[in-house]
């Protein structure tokens with residue numbers, strides 16, 4: 001990927017908070033690095049690109065993002081290389097492409113690659129000492145965009161703000177997850193916004209997820225909105241199953257987010273010579289697989305957790321236990337492969353890793 005260069009001002013903090021952070025004890029998403037990248041969209045173009053100290057921003061109470069929800073985001077990670085000198089980004093071009101697809105769906109302006117990619121790389125570089133070197137820790141990167149018109153008529157905003165900030169993070173899940181197949185509520189429908197990383201999708205998922213959490217589950221498995229007959233995804237992860245000797249995952253579609261982790265796992269599985277099927281998955285066949293013992297593995301795939309092993313699946317009141325995590329050949333292998341690539345333990349020959 002060749003990206004045009006971009007010159008923009010960098011104002012560094014004189015008051016770094018780095019020494020206040022206990023890197024051996026970081027929760028997910030609670031501490032923010034010293035700097036942020038910002039850009040403004042006005043008069044039909046992106047302006048005012050800059051890096052400045054992370055700080056509160058001042059906005060009109062009337063901004064349309066707060067009323068009508070024009071807001072999208074991305075999530076990705078920077079990892080510290082084995083040698084500790086380099087910081088590695090994993091497939092940032094895919095997040096960039098998806099960001100602009102989300103923007104188009106929510107009627108927001110797209111962002112040029114040189115702003116997204118250079119802003120991101122420069123920001124991570126400025127805060128490179130914030131990238132943890134502890135195993136299973138990384139620097140989470142959050143690019144996002146929201147509507148800033150102070151206007152309460154319903155129409156696409158004419159002005160927007162783009163921000164990237166970063167946050168050192170530890171493991172997303174402390175243990176293999178218990179999930180429940182949802183049979184009433186829906187996350188996405190055909191023709192809807194499920195394929196966009198659009199803020200409203202996540203707001204709408206909170207209530208049903210809360211009900212499941214009250215029953216002791218970490219996450220829901222979403223099913224299709226019409227019949228609740230097909231498996232879609234879980235929380236902010238794509239779902240993958242090993243059924244017999246086949247890696248099975250639902251096709252990325254209108255209702256299923258096109259995950260970077262998902263697509264990377266599919267590529268690695270195919271290279272390994274594993275049988276991979278991307279096709280609609282019936283709830284019924286997963287339940288039968290659980291009953292008959294042919295469903296060997298189930299996991300969520302996403303940037304936050306990379307691979308989140310599923311320990312237990314609930315369907316219509318029955319809990320099914322999955323085989324012990326240590327016996328899961330494929331998901332343990334692929335997690336190790338991804339982690340080795342992301343940390344530069346294994347040389348990348350696919351163009352996935354961008355070194356800083």
Ligand SMILES: *Cc1c(COP(=O)(O)O)cnc(C)c1O
Pocket residue numbers: 075197233235236237238257258259260261262301302303304
């Ligand atoms: C972000 C996200 C994923 C995972 O995508 P990655 O690119 O692998 O992080 C899956 N599903 C939903 C709904 C998401 O928001």
